[in-house]
Amino acid sequence: MAGVDFVDVKKSFGAFPVIKGVDIQIEDGEFVILVGPSGCGKSTLLRMLAGLENITAGEIRIGGRTVNALPPKDRDIAMVFQNYALYPHMTVADNMAFSLMLNGSAKAEIDKRVNAAAEILGLTKLLDRFPRQLSGGQRQRVAMGRAIVRDPQVFLFDEPLSNLDAKLRVAMRAEIKELHQRLKTTTVYVTHDQIEAMTMADKIVVMHDGVVEQIGAPLELYDRPANLFVAGFIGSPAMNMIKGRLDASDPTRFVATDGTALPVSRPPAAAKGRDLIYGLRPEYMALAGEGLPAEVVVIEPTGYETQMIVRLGGTEVTCVFRERVDVRPGETIHLKIDAEHVHLFDVESGRRLFD
Amino acid sequence: MTTVTTTQPTATSAPWLQNNNLLGFFFMLPAAVFLVCFLTYPLGLGVWLGFTDTRIGRDGIFIGLENYIFLARDKVFWLAVFNTLFYTLIASILKFALGLWLALLLNENLPFKSFFRAIVLLPWVVPTVLSALAFWWIFDSQFSILSWSLMRLGLIDGPINFLGDPTNARISVIAANVWRGIPFVAISLLAGLQTIPASLQEAASLDGATHWQRFRYVTLPMLTPIIAVVMTFSVLFTFTDFQLIYVLTKGGPVNATHLMATLSFQRGIPGGQLGEGAAIAVAMIPFLLAAIMFSFFGLQRRKWQQGGQD
Known part of the structure; x- marks a missing residue:
């Protein structure tokens, strides 16, 4: 060997x-x-x-x-x-x-x-x-x-x-x-x-x-x-990617190009004032009583988990829930994003910005 | 929902159209008529003529095996049989060896690969009579380019008598036949070589096989079914060869290059003895049948080719 x-x-x-x-x-x-x-x-x-x-x-x-x-x-x-x-x-x-x-x-x-x-x-x-x-x-x-x-x-x-x-x-x-x-x-x-x-x-x-x-x-x-x-490439379903920038006054707020505000827990210093991509894996979104409102587009139950495509602001994102959800397309659900697992990528270089 | 419309056979169509066997028979009829007229009838006529003393311009009568009894005592006939076997054996071995070698060369990644593959086919596409005429000049006793080249190189003193000496004539006609037959063998074997997946060769080389071992243990066994078919056809073509001999030597000198086909023609048409000529032709049938049997068994699928799906 x-x-x-x-x-x-x-x-x-x-x-x-x-x-x-x-x-x-x-x-x-x-x-x-x-x-x-x-x-x-x-x-x-x-x-x-x-x-x-x-x-x-x-x-x-x-x-x-x-x-x-x-x-x-x-x-x-x-x-x-x-x-x-x-x-x-x-x-x-x-x-x-x-x-x-x-x-x-x-x-x-x-x-x-x-x-x-x-x-x-x-x-x-x-x-x-x-x-x-x-x-x-x-x-x-x-x-x-x-x-x-x-x-x-x-x-x-x-x-x-x-x-x-x-x-x-x-x-x-x-x-x-x-x-x-x-x-x-x-x-x-x-x-x-x-x-x-x-x-x-x-x-x-x-x-x-x-x-x-x-x-x-x-x-x-x-x-x-x-x-x-x-x-x-790694991960299935693939990571959601949303374009936008950090809020100039509050760097823990990511503002997507459509105006939706998304949470960031530890904004890296290098991210300030740059065009970014907000990367979020589908499983780091949870159903919550209140949170970001999202419109359900497609529901794909596999039995083991429920995969859903929802419209968050102007972008369609994929989320995966372990629990079974009783909703229909067109209804609105509320999502809580686990900000600890958010990745920020620099659009220009494509590299991940480390906190 | 799409609607599927099925056409029912109309009640007016004739009942015999409903019978698959009868219909099949009618579909086969044109081909059968063609085969009977142009294959079975001439073959049957040839066999019949062999049992008669028919001459050109005179109907013969049935004489039983007289023609064959005469041939059995005819030294020239036996010489032609020997010549045909010798010619077929030597030419086929050479065609196989050189054809396989050429196919292996053409299977490599050469520059201008398709150009060379096309060139190799040339001897095969030129009409036999034309190439035979060209060889007639090449083997000419005075103007042969071979003699001239060898004399210029100082290797021989005088021109070689290619077609005038029995041994030389045999070698010469075999050389011409080999030249003409190689493309068929080479191109067919090349087609066979290309069906062998490259990954098998790669697997063998990773398994530690040398070039020779890859040929011996992978290429050759996978090529054998095609070799059997190609060589059967090659043997059949060579055994029944006529044009080359007829143009180059007409069977001479002293019958040294007479093949069964040329002797049959000579006795039957210029000699006028149609019955005897036909008998010689019929005498070729057992040899051809033997070759066909060989092909029959060669064509059978090997055990490793049977069963399962890909």
């Missing part, structure tokens, strides 16, 4: 830069998720780590060893592909044994390791099947088995769950996390799904347009997003 370092890594396709200088330190045994919208460069970065794409500039190290010029087969990493990439003409057992067969392991050793991996993943009964005879989830497990058998320095996952249906995805999420807790192999996992990132990662790297927007633990990103992009 080993850590992974990206040092000012850059990549361009022709004149077109896709990775614009990325620095990431991944500790030994860590589960790191690269997350971002499509086209942000996260998959390219993973493929560079695997050796499937050239590195234009910078350095990638695995276990302290620079691997820039090393071909994939010498990097001692295993990768699970989005489409699984199982060899269709080989049985499950042969698929898993392939890398060991290539490196000349003894038959007994191969059998032992394949059986052990099959045991972990519940594939023992499927070892003689061909990939076509398996369901999506089973293929996914074989692909993971192929990686486990090798006992590599690093596991790479490239959007491994995106071909599965929603229910199976949740199950596999837990299975991959459990597997990591068991094997403790350094893992780099790419996804565009922030829920996957939040639920599985030790550390999340949010990428956007070829640069790293923020690196941190899941809840750290949730509670203290560094900028508007991370604030909007």
Whole structure:
């Protein structure tokens, strides 16, 4: 096992830069998720780590060893592909044994390791099947088995769950996390799904347009997003964002462009007199007997919670309540905002202003 | 709400239109007539002629197996059989090896990739007779560009007698056939190579496979179904080849390049012995059937291709 370092890594396709200088330190045994919208460069970065794409500039190290010029087969990493990439003409057992067969392991050793991996993943009964005879989830497990058998320095996952249906995805999420807790192999996992990132990662790297927007633990990103992009990307339903400025005479009052006044508990000094965005997560609004009046637009009960789109002044905001609410569209409710959890972002730089 | 209108079959339509089997038969009729007229009838006529002593301009009578008994003792016929097998075997092996090599090259990310792919098809699109005429000049005993080049390079003293010497003639016609047949093999195999997902190659290289191991364990097994089909067709084309030989050597020298197809033509049309020519043609059928059986089993889906959905 080993850590992974990206040092000012850059990549361009022709004149077109896709990775614009990325620095990431991944500790030994860590589960790191690269997350971002499509086209942000996260998959390219993973493929560079695997050796499937050239590195234009910078350095990638695995276990302290620079691997820039090393071909994939010498990097001692295993990768699970989005489409699984199982060899269709080989049985499950042969698929898993392939890398060991290539490196000349003894038959007994191969059998032992394949059986052990099959045991972990519940594939023992499927070892003689061909990939076509398996369901999506089973293929996914074989692909993971192929990686486990090798006992590599690093596991790479490239959007491994995106071909599965929603229910199976949740199950596999837990299975991959459990597997990591068991094997403790350094893992780099790419996804565009922030829920996957939040639920599985030790550390999340949010990428956007070829640069790293923020690196941190899941809840750290949730509670203290560094900028508007991370604030909007992490969390579902997404954070409400309202444009406006602080009141010149009373900085604990945020005045939206439509004139609505919203509370701020600790106004940062840098916020004074600047165009701001008031960021408020949907769950930090509570129903109250009196407070900000808001007109109900849409009600979406999920049973577990009630999600509501309401019109607050001139803007539509999303709020989530744990309790069940008996209101109809068009009615007015009163909201109490938890000012402790309000974020203020500078419009010009997009950065969060810290208090 | 949308309203769905269903059209009921009108009571006036004839009852036989309601019968799917009968209707199907009528739909197949045009194709069946076409096949019977242009495939079954000529084939049947050929087989029949093989049992007669028909000559050009004179109707024959049924003579049973006399033509075949004569051919069985005919040394030239057996030489043609040997030539055909030799020609087919050597040319097919060369076409497969070179075609596969070319397909693998064209599958790489080369500059001007589509240009090269188009160029490779050229020998295939040029009419056979035209390319055969070109080879006739290339193999000319006095004006051959090959002899001229080799003489200029100082490698040989005099021109090579390409088509006049039995061994040289065999090699020459095989070379021309290979040149003409490579594009079919190369382009078909290239199409097959492109159906192999790139991620399989990537997975194999991460699994530690070298270039050769990737070819041996991933590319080749996944290509075998297509190889079986392509090579069956290639063998059929080569076995029944006529034009190249007819233009280049007409079967000579001393029958060294006579194939069954050219011998059948020579005995049947210029020689006038239609019955005997037909018998030679019929003698090709068992060999062709064998090739078709090979294709039948080659085309069967492998176990790993069966079952499940993608």
